[in-house]
Amino acid sequence: MANDFDTTILDKAISGTLLAIEEGKQQVFEIAESARKERQNLADEIEIIQRQVQETIQEVDRLEKEYRQARRKLVEVSQNFGHYSETTIKSAYDEAHLLQSQLLVIREREEALRRRREDLDRRLRNLEATIQKAEALVTQLSIAFSYLSGDLQNIGMALKSAEQRQYLGMRVIQAQEEERKRVAREIHDGPAQMMANVVLRAEICERMLDRDVEKVRDELRELKEMVRASLAEVRQIIFDLRPMALDDLGLVPTLRRYLASFQDKHQIIAELKVFGREKRLNPALEVAVFRTVQEALNNIWKHAKAKVANVKLELTEKQITVHIDDDGVGFPVEEALQSREAGHFGLLGMQERIQLLDGKVEFKSTPGKGTRVLITLPFTE
Known part of the structure; x- marks a missing residue:
């Protein structure tokens, strides 16, 4: 019939949009991370220049004091010209001239250092603004991603047998x-x-x-x-x-300890990056996120043959988003989710744990190109 509408076209369009949003979000993450590193470098350089400015100011004060003494000596010699030898007069003039030249040079250096410090301060403020914009953009992209992925996720849930x-x-x-x-x-x-x-x-x-x-x-x-x-x-x-640190310290410190232990134990580089303000979450949510990250890293160790595993936490006012990436061998996602092999139960278990808290789990992987696990959980009181 002419009025029939092929929903697969819409699904493909939404999927393409979601992919673009996710890639854009990753790029914004990288921009924010680069800006943070540059901010630290600028802060270190400003600290060094500040010390140099203080040292230069002290040097200026010393030279000004010596120059005033040399000027007084030169005035005394000039007023009593007949009482001093030509050598003494010349020495007084040369000393005053030398100190004047040194004072001009050190004052120019002080001015240059101050201009450099002002330039670095301006760049630092610009970087702070860039970081704030990047974090705000990540939040907006997360909201857009969650909104667009809602219908597709519901369709996927409905197809579960x-x-x-x-x-x-x-x-x-x-x-x-x-x-x-x-x-x-x-x-x-x-x-x-x-x-x-x-x-x-x-x-x-x-x-x-x-x-x-x-x-x-x-x-x-x-x-x-x-x-x-x-x-x-x-x-x-x-x-x-049950990690006691989860109750005592919260999710982020516990994950940092776990990733450090994971790296030492399995010789896989593991790094945690946190975006947003760290805070304590609902205990059930903290346990769910920790166990899911633990299961994902366990899968990476057992199956991925990866050298690097990165965990990124994004904390906004309404939700927590977790990215778990590795550079391993990858796997066919749909085939693994439908498999009845015990080794793939971890994927279903991760889905079930997160869905019980109204969250979402997405697996992205291509054989030979690594894997990404994306977890989104709304905050609950």
């Missing part, structure tokens, strides 16, 4: 049981075994106490190190279950 929901529920239960087994195994193989060894060696120390004190002292030192190692393992298990 009951079978996939059932499968996800079964996998959640299985994941819980696997997590319990993992924790039990880690405690049994780690701290429990070590504590049993500590008890055994403590009994040996008790028997040797009256016979070889030095040997007992050495054993106790080793026992102390074993207890410390066991305590570190217990703390790591507790962190994996």
